[in-house]
Amino acid sequence: MKLLIATHNAHKLKEFREILAPLGYEVLGADDVRLSDVEETGKTFRENSYQKALHAVKETGLMTLADDSGLCIHALNDEPGLFSARYAKQNGGYPAVFNVLFDRLKNQKDWSAYFNCCLCLLKPHDLTQPLYFEGQVHGHLTPKIDDSIEKFGYDPIFVPDGYDKTFGGLPADIKNKQSHRSKALEKLVAYLKS
Helix, strand or coil: CEEEECCCCHHHHHHHHHHHHHHCCEEEEHHHHCCCCCCCCCCCHHHHHHHHHHHHHHHHCCCEEEEEEEEEEHHHCCEEHHHHHHHHHHCCCCCHHHHHHHHHHCCCCCCEEEEEEEEEEEECCEEEEEEEEEEEEEEEECCCCCCCCCCCCCHHHEEECCCCCCCCCCCHHHHHHHCHHHHHHHHHHHHHHC
16 A cells, blocks of 8 residues: 655655555655645644645545644744744754754743654545644753764754753664654554554
């Protein structure tokens, strides 16, 4: 059975493939089907993930899984949140955006934050019945950028609760078990197995 992951992000696609391929799915990415981009105009993670999934199903006719995720910082009213990727891009990308955040947080005592992920599964025969699977991981930002090998997104400055290393510094197997995306995927896998 084919399952389209509506992303051009090779890092995300690899994570999805490792988890879903063993369940018998042929996991395709946006580049495999030449999926065009869609503008995200939603006001919530759910709305954005649904927009992406609906666009992909209409364009390809394939069962689609789309995600929307972001870093939410309590002291900044949960910014950058929905706009995490765009916020980074507007501020010079990674790691330049880290210094922008550090500057905004310099007078704040609370550096707590969380990553949020919302997955939307949409089937071609039922476009009005999206299924949502959500996951969060809580922790805090650290002003010392982790200069480890893994430098994906905001990972080098986010320390998950219960650990003394950033997501960027944790071994991949541990990070993959603790991440917001893996928690959402656990719920998805439980649904697919049932």
